[in-house]
Amino acid sequence: MAGESQRRCPVTQIAGLRPPIGRALRSLLCGGVLLCLAAAPEAWADTVSGPLTPEEIDTLWPPVADTAVDEPAPDLAEPAPAEPSPETEPDTTGPDPALADREATARAERAAVEKDIAQLLKTAVETPRPPALDLSCEEDAVTQTLTAELVNAWVREASEPEASLLIRLTNAHRALQLLGADDATSYATEEKLAARLVTKAKAVMAAHAGTRDTVLPVVGLVRAASQLAGILGQAETSAELQAALGAWLSPLVPGMLTDLRDKHDYAMVTTVMRLLRQLNSLGLETGSADLADAMDKIRAAMRFQLTLDYQFTVTGANGNVESFHLKAEFPVQFELGGGEKTARAVLVGEGTGSYLSYSETDGQLTMQAPDFPVAARIESFDPCAGTAKLFIDRFYAESETYFAHDGTPADLNMAEVSFMVNFDRNRRQNGWEFDVDVINLRKKAVDVALNAAMNAFAGTLYVTLDHQPQ
Numbered sequence: 001m002a003g004e005s006q007r008r009c010p011v012t013q014i015a016g017l018r019p020p021i022g023r024a025l026r027s028l029l030c031g032g033v034l035l036c037l038a039a040a041p042e043a044w045a046d047t048v049s050g051p052l053t054p055e056e057i058d059t060l061w062p063p064v065a066d067t068a069v070d071e072p073a074p075d076l077a078e079p080a081p082a083e084p085s086p087e088t089e090p091d092t093t094g095p096d097p098a099l100a101d102r103e104a105t106a107r108a109e110r111a112a113v114e115k116d117i118a119q120l121l122k123t124a125v126e127t128p129r130p131p132a133l134d135l136s137c138e139e140d141a142v143t144q145t146l147t148a149e150l151v152n153a154w155v156r157e158a159s160e161p162e163a164s165l166l167i168r169l170t171n172a173h174r175a176l177q178l179l180g181a182d183d184a185t186s187y188a189t190e191e192k193l194a195a196r197l198v199t200k201a202k203a204v205m206a207a208h209a210g211t212r213d214t215v216l217p218v219v220g221l222v223r224a225a226s227q228l229a230g231i232l233g234q235a236e237t238s239a240e241l242q243a244a245l246g247a248w249l250s251p252l253v254p255g256m257l258t259d260l261r262d263k264h265d266y267a268m269v270t271t272v273m274r275l276l277r278q279l280n281s282l283g284l285e286t287g288s289a290d291l292a293d294a295m296d297k298i299r300a301a302m303r304f305q306l307t308l309d310y311q312f313t314v315t316g317a318n319g320n321v322e323s324f325h326l327k328a329e330f331p332v333q334f335e336l337g338g339g340e341k342t343a344r345a346v347l348v349g350e351g352t353g354s355y356l357s358y359s360e361t362d363g364q365l366t367m368q369a370p371d372f373p374v375a376a377r378i379e380s381f382d383p384c385a386g387t388a389k390l391f392i393d394r395f396y397a398e399s400e401t402y403f404a405h406d407g408t409p410a411d412l413n414m415a416e417v418s419f420m421v422n423f424d425r426n427r428r429q430n431g432w433e434f435d436v437d438v439i440n441l442r443k444k445a446v447d448v449a450l451n452a453a454m455n456a457f458a459g460t461l462y463v464t465l466d467h468q469p470q
Helices: 010-014 019-026 054-060 095-120 141-158 162-178 188-207 212-231 235-249 252-262 270-281 291-301 416-423
Strands: 303-313 319-339 344-360 366-368 372-382 387-392 400-403 407-413 431-437 444-454 457-467
Touching: 054 162, 054 212, 054 319, 054 407, 095 162, 095 188, 095 366, 162 188, 188 212, 188 235, 212 235, 212 252, 212 407, 235 270, 252 270, 252 291, 270 431, 291 319, 303 344, 303 372, 303 416, 319 416, 344 366, 416 444, 416 457, 431 457
Parallel strands: none
Antiparallel strands: 303 319, 303 457, 319 344, 344 372, 366 400, 372 387, 387 431, 400 407, 444 457
């Protein structure tokens, strides 16, 4: 999902962090919905423990409008010094009382938030309920953006009250550091808050095991908790949570493949590919999904019978009408294709076309023509948008032989001329390309009639794509 789905993504701030933390954070929300199913997470083994910065927290939990956590923190940092009055020289004989007051305020705020945290740590961790979101189709950029914002908003809400307390604590530490005050700490409190978020993420996974429509928010919360632990130097905890995520995701794959095969839910191809990519990034040992086996099952499930049926007429100057009927049927097979963000189904195959019939109104001619090879490819097969592109290299023999009543033969290429005239706008460098409609959740995924007429030629190319999984 695109980075535009975020309200704010402080890439420039992240780039300025110390290298291990900066690398970890770049895999966060800047790429879109928090889960980033299409992207592999960074390794956090080299992350060093230390204080969180406001930029790091802002990345873990992007600002969401109209929430309590978006209220500005108290300004505890040292302001810019005021210009001295021309009549009065600045007093440099002793400590600045204003700095002392600000330090006292910062220490009071730190004590207050630590007290609130201590009270929270006495309570049980609550298990938030994730929203149900369709995992398969995101038909357009608007849907993707709204989904991303909904997931991010829920992740932030589910991270409360720990996230707000962590923000307050970080601001208090930051204020003391900016004032140059002694702020020695082991950051044990931050680690305890992170541990609660890890517990919360595990509880959400346990409560919603096997529920496909909660994948987006659940993975978002798990990723936030895991990366927070990694930033705080808890590499083992982060790795453990990632392994748990893999084990939670992998059982979803068989059901998706069943829907692809039995319910003709072709959108599952992209979804399964994203999930496999996620599992691959987590490591095979983290779950039960066999990536090679899943790919074999996708190929077996994504088998179709392509039928091309071309019927056309040629009307002579004398009104005589010649009618032709050509047809080809052959299987097309899934191959991996698509762009950087999605895995699209590309269907390829080849077969043989034949002339089924020929007639002309005067009854003076007969025709014979050999069978001919046909290669086809269906690209951009997008069941969510309902579109695909059919490419065929040819649909005619090099020539037909026509016989008059006296047996005199003549070789012509009427089918080729007809195809070139009728579908001139569809011609490409090595063949013809047609836009076809795709219908998801139906055995006959494509069933269209492409009509064309030009001058003396008129015809219709019927295209059907029948799902025949193995």
